[in-house]
Amino acid sequence: MITRHVLALTSSLALLALPVVAMAQAHDASMANHQPHYYNAVDYDIDAGSVTYADDIAPLLQRSCQNCHRPGGGAPMSLLSYDEVKPWAPVIMYRTAIRDRMGAMPPFFIEKNIGIDGFKNDYSLSDLELAMIQAWVRNGAPRGNPDNEPPMLKFDDDIGWKVGEPDLVLRSKDVTRPAIGPDWWGDIGLVPTGLTEDRYVKSIEVREINDIPADRGTNTVGGRYMWHHMTYASGVLSEDGKEIVGNRIGWPIHEVGRNADVFPEKAGRLLQANSALHLNAAHLHSNGHDSTGHLEFGIQFFPVGYEPEYSRRGPRTGNGVDIDVLPNKANQEFHNYVVLQEHTKIIAFEPHLHAPGVRMCMEAIWGHNQFTLNCAGYDHNWVKQYVYEDDKAPLLPKGTILHTIGYLDTTAANPNVADTRNWAGGGRRSVSNMFIDLGYSVQLTEEQFQAEMAIRRANMKDRNDYDISCPLCWAPVVEGQSLAVGND
Ligand code: HEC
Known part of the structure; x- marks a missing residue:
């Protein structure tokens, strides 16, 4: 009983404290804040003693790691079998716990506690899976029953075409x-x-x-x-x-x-x-x-006679000129604002900074709404494009202000920075800087925009369901348009 009271108290305190903590984190993108996230198994209903390689860990490695961690896969070591994985267990725990910051494994740096959740080919690990890996490693990384291990994946190393034979x-x-x-x-x-x-x-x-x-x-x-x-x-x-x-x-x-x-x-x-x-x-x-x-x-x-419905044209976001990167300083921010001249659907987000870059966020400002579409950690050793699932891609009305924020850290805590003493401006070399979203978007006519919104509305469960990628989905009904979800 007593324990429960204490727990209840702690969690309500935690709730009270949360917004402040979250804000502080949102504004501290320095490398020093790139701490691993460690979890308690009990919070995730995990019976720590029963997590094994055979039953729980091998399937995760197959899904999220082995495409690179195998002979010829590009990563430094193979993680195909228990014997290969076991010696790496503590390092695996550490690198996966970095979660969405430079150095994280697998390299998929979208922050999941804010913004849109819905990317194609997302091979990142969930909090539950991270908690599972941690429980397993803390328990000595046991193998479990080898008969339960999933069959080895087969990899095709023929340098073929990954998306099929070209025309x-x-x-x-x-x-x-x-x-x-x-x-x-x-x-x-x-x-x-x-x-x-x-x-x-x-x-x-x-x-x-x-x-x-x-x-x-x-x-x-x-x-x-x-x-x-x-x-x-x-x-x-x-x-x-x-x-x-x-x-x-x-x-x-x-x-x-x-x-x-x-x-x-x-x-x-x-x-x-x-x-x-x-x-x-x-x-x-x-x-x-x-x-x-x-x-x-x-x-x-596409077949002969195909005509695209949408034109690929979107705003250029970023700043290629006035880049002023101070030496030896954490938490430097770049900001860019673009007013969308047309209704826009953002297909992909691709933060592009250079060596000092540690994070990028994209937010949409429309009327008195200001919300974060997504934030991603940045590691200049990786080129990552995040493609939205079709029904999660931001659908922004014209007039929206797209705000992009780049976070840079030129202190020694950032291993990508070669020399912390130098000022740097913009330029193409990695020791110079860039601040762009290389992702892309399409522009929609009024009709197309309404049609896309109708699909989103149909996916919404009720009036309390908020679709962060569609700020106008709950706008008052325009004559001739109907909200496809149940009324209240
Ligand atoms: C897209 C390819 C790719 C994927 C997917 C990937 N890795 Fe890696 N991994 C690499 C590369 C390349 C390196 C070396 C560069 C680095 O350390 O960032 C690496 C490094 C590591 C290291 C550090 C090795 C050392 O020498 O300290 C660990 C541990 C690791 N990966 C574990 C994992 C785990 C566990 C997963 C899946 C949950 C995973 N990786 C998914 C490519 C990948």
Whole structure:
């Protein structure tokens, strides 16, 4: 009884204290605040003594870790079997507990205690799963009954196409890098598409084919590739085929480890007749041995006659000019405000900072509503794009102010900062800075916007259900529109 009273008291105190604590945390993005989160098994109804590798942990590792932590997967060690996992148990506990900050495993840094919960391919761990890992490690990481272990996953290491056979494969010219040399930036030329009619692209996947031996001196991911990244655009070729004339269409940047880009059903991207890709900004690096390689662009099309309903155009958020990063200082903030000129659906959020970056948030301000869409930790060693599930993508009315906030830490606590003594401005190198959301959005007509909102409303359970990604879902009904949920 007494215990219960004490518990009740503590929890009501905790409730009272919570908003203040939460605010303090929201404004302290410094590395010093990047503490691991440790949980009590009892709070999650976990019987700590019964958590085993075979029953509980192996399935989590299969889902969230093994795609990288296996031979040839890019991560430093394999986590396929109990014998491989056991020695790493304490480090696994620590790295997973970092949760959504630089250094966290798996590398998926969306903060779950604020904003929209609903991303595609979310392989992060829930609080319950973290509590489970911690209970297991504290209990000596027991194996349990090996018969209960899930069958080993099979991985296909054939360097194939991850999103299926392309309809068209375009190949860059071969490039070479000496064993030792400075990084190289530049234009590697045009690749004609050979298309005789306009086609809309459903997906594009870029892969690097090189002659770097898989078993030689390649214990980092970068060591397996020549390209750091490739920025490119497409456009119609001039009559002599030597240059692009007229409008250029930008494509998602290719970066080491980047997934294929699959465009939304309603927003295919145009590749014109008689066009070419212009591979105008390659960044290449040397790898300790002379190497030759090229890029292949695997393109899948929507059927002939397909027309996109939505146009891909969204605000440019961020600041590329007035960047003023102070030396040796935690909790530096960058702010950017953009007024949406059209109704907008945000498809993906991709925080992009440089080495000092530790966090980015995106919030929407509409009328007297101001709410956080999402916050994500940032680690400049990883390129992360977070794609919203279709029914969770922010649906923002025109006039909304999109506010992006970047958090930087140039103290020694941030391991990505090479030298804490230097002031830095904006620029392309990692020692200079950027502050952009590289994600993308589509712009909606009034009709499309209303239709999308009708779908959201139909998903809402009752009047108390609030959809943070749809600020107008509970707006007063406009004549001719109806709220599709039950009335009160
Ligand atoms: C997308 C690929 C990827 C996924 C998914 C991933 N890891 Fe990693 N992991 C890496 C890479 C690369 C490193 C080395 C770089 C670093 O430490 O950040 C690493 C490092 C680690 C380390 C530190 C190793 C050391 O030397 O100290 C641990 C522990 C770890 N991962 C555990 C996990 C666990 C557990 C999961 C799943 C819950 C996971 N990782 C998911 C790629 C991944």
